[in-house]
Amino acid sequence: MATHGNRGTPEGLELLPDPARPGGWTLLVDGVPQSYVDVADPEHLAFGYVELIARSVRARRSVPGRILHLGGGAMTVPRLAARWWPGVAQTVVEINGELMDLVLREIPPAFPVELVAGDARQVVGTTPDRSYDVIVVDVFDGAAMPAHLGTVEFARELRRVLRPDGLAVINVTDVPPMAFTRIQVATVAAVFGETGTALLGENDVLRGRRAGNLIMLAGAIPSLRVRRGERLLREGELVVFSSGARPRTDAKA
Template sequence: MSAATVTDDCSDNVSGSGFALRKSDEILAGGRSETAEINAFLDHIDGIDREQRWHARFEAPVDDLEHENEDAFIAPLVFELGDIRSLLANWAYVQSAMSINDPFHLTLDYTRAMMAFLLFKPLPNSIEIIGLGGGSLAKYCHKYLPDTAIRGVEVDPDIIAVGDQFYIPQASERFETIWSDGFDFVVQDERKADIILVDGFDKHGQPPQLCSLEFYRACRSRLNPGGIFVVNLCDHPWKHLPMLARMRECFGQILTLQVEEGMNRIVFAFKDRHLHFDRNGLLEVAKSLELTHPLPLASFAEELLW
């Protein structure tokens, strides 16, 4: 399946399979820093019908969202601004963003923070990604962890269909894309993993089944000894409290990283209980890893909360 519409405007009318490739007339000036460019992109998205985005994200009940402006936005869609190509679930949620010139770079802060699992397990044998989306984490792991097997799980076939636009790796012995609901996959699939990365969202936010105690228990069960469960939480911080409580009940001790940009909180939960974490030791590991990984791992080691 290919994108149904290619347009150079920012109108809200999209037809066909549910995808459109949109290019803004407002092209970013050359020479901007990466931070300025991604901030300009996020500000541009935020400025498109701001009231509708706020209502969709924080105020409207699900039943209203399903019927409100149904013809105005058929999500997900691919959106371009300058060097940034993004995958949007709706105007309230940017599922993925990619630099067209450097597609393997982790553009969004929270994706870099999720890779802080490397501080505890630098060379995992296997990684599962629940919520493949635009494949940012999958691409990074595929490039920088060449001995690691990766499974990406995605519930939306339309998102899988545009994988080529985001340079998601082709199927191989090391990489597999699985079309499945994330909850069903972790409950039914019998394989194990060293790392489980959960970044699953739909147009309403984080699906309840991916925030349930049953899901957390199933993920802990499928982790190998020494395994790590990593989840991206995105919303008002007070809304994270029930999920954090469930993860503590299931895993015991957890570590968190608050991402400065946006409302993301990254949680690291460990298969093994009663672990002792040494910040100085993590800083030494981070400095070593930064020789091969273009990530601010030392900063993450300093900012981890436990």
């Protein structure tokens, strides 16, 4: 495997420069694009789901003091948060140490950030109560969320670590008929309640017409302006969406 500009790149990892943007880089894992970042312009977002995450985080009424990112990638969202809120304290948890080493070597962040190598659930489990204003969950094992991050027990841990007005932003990828997402909605709503749970995404994905990413919101749901072709499902609409789905527990994961 050859990578442009990367020396000693671990097998399966590539960090490729964007020929169209001097500061643009794409992180690939086993040949699949996982992250895109423009180090010169963090507000340039190439992936639609990242734009949804970013909009959700920025829609909070108050400036966050501390943000926890579960899943590091190329640190696209942490770079964006540092641009919006200079001085915000950020922690990035990434289980793949080789991935983090590659990103830090080739495109290191120009802002202070705490990096933690480890499993997202284990790290959250040892985090004190009410530690973070925002938690971004963007963790995948291949193309799927790890099973132990999609349970009622983990949702309880997220709620415990969030501050009272905090927000968890969870990236979910699914295929028609969106059975996994329906279960995840039921799981999160079992902990955060119907008023503390929402689902944001493109209409075609929400309706099960095609595969894609959806963003679950949990906690203090901000007021979000949806764009053309998008929907934000809350309360009654969300109950209808997840109708028949049962929350997943550790015993069933």
